[in-house]
Amino acid sequence: MTEISVNYGGWNLCVDLIGGRIKELKNGGQVILGTYQRGDGKTANTHLCLPNFANEGTEIYQLPSHGPVRNGLWKMVGQKRNSLEIDFEFEKVGIYPGQISVCQNFSMRNNLFLHRIVVKNNGSSVPLNLGIHNYFEASKIGRA
Numbered sequence: 001m002t003e004i005s006v007n008y009g010g011w012n013l014c015v016d017l018i019g020g021r022i023k024e025l026k027n028g029g030q031v032i033l034g035t036y037q038r039g040d041g042k043t044a045n046t047h048l049c050l051p052n053f054a055n056e057g058t059e060i061y062q063l064p065s066h067g068p069v070r071n072g073l074w075k076m077v078g079q080k081r082n083s084l085e086i087d088f089e090f091e092k093v094g095i096y097p098g099q100i101s102v103c104q105n106f107s108m109r110n111n112l113f114l115h116r117i118v119v120k121n122n123g124s125s126v127p128l129n130l131g132i133h134n135y136f137e138a139s140k141i142g143r144a
Contacts (some may be wrong), residue, residue, distance in 0.1 A: 002016055002017040002018045002073075003015070003016050003017070003023065004017065004076060004079065004084060004086075006079065006081075006082070006083065006084050006106070006108070008081055008082040008108045008109075009082070009108065009109065009110065010027055010028045010029075011025075011026070011027050011082075011108035011113065012024070012025070012026040012027075013025050013026075013084065013106055013108065013113075015084060015086065015106065016045075017073060017074045017075070017076065017086065018071065018072075018073060018074075019047050019069070019070045019071050019072065019074070020047065020048060020069060020070075020072075020074040020086055020088060020102075020104055021045045021046060021047045021070070022045060022046035022047075022106075022115075023035050023045050024045075025046075025113065027111070027113070030137075031137040032113070032136065032137060033045070033046045033134060033135055033136060033137070034135060034136075034137050035135070036135055044133070044135055045135050046132065046133060046134050046135050047066075047069075047070040047132075047133050048067075048069050048070060048102070048104070048117065048130065048131070048132055048133075049066035049067050049069075049070060049129070049130070049131035049132070049133060050067045050069045050070075050100075050102060050119065050128070050129070050130050050131070051063070051067050051090070051096065051098055051100065051126070051127070051128045051129060051130075052065075052066065052067045052129055053066065053067075053129040053130075053131035056129070057096065057127075057129075061093075061094045061095055061096040061097075062093070062094025062095055062096075063093055063094050063096055064093075066131070066133075068090070068091075068093050069088050069090070069102060070133075072088055073088075074086040074087065074088045074104075075087050075088070075089075077103075082107060082108050082109055083105065083106060083107035083108070084105070084106045084107075085103060085104070085105045085106075086103070086104050087101060087102065087103050087104075088101065088102045088103075089101050090102070096126070097123070097124060097126050098121070098123060098126035098128070099121070099122040099123030099124075100119055100120060100121055100122060100123075100126070100128070101119075101120045101122060102117065102118070102119050102120075103117070103118040103119075103120075104116070104117055105117075105118075117130065117132075
């Protein structure tokens with residue numbers, strides 16, 4: 001099983017360790033972030049793009065588009081009644097010179113959801129971009 005759920009004070013969070021993705025985030029039953037079928041037929045949900053965003057790392061470093069963390073296997077390192085922490089150790093991919101680790105911490109309290117991301121460089125200086133693809137529920141909202 002790669003999905004982990006945390007339910008606290010009206011918040012419901014479901015994270016998939018494959019890609020470290022937020023499959024669903026609800027507050028009071030209302031979907032805030034979800035999993036959706038895109039126009040190109042792919043299923044998508046909120047995920048990190050690291051160490052490259054889009055395709056700028058594909059030619060130079062032979063990295064997959066949006067980086068390997070969005071499809072890699074994350075490890076759960078901690079869960080409390082209102083939070084979840086997962087880590088990803090960046091293994092050698094292509095010719096990218098980096099030795100980085102990434103931590104995502106999700107916490108909920110009252111009317112606050114906090115998504116904290118920490119990237120640690122364990123080696124020499126490297127180029128690094130961090131992007132987040134959020135998939136918000138916007139069908140019942142005038143503007144998102």
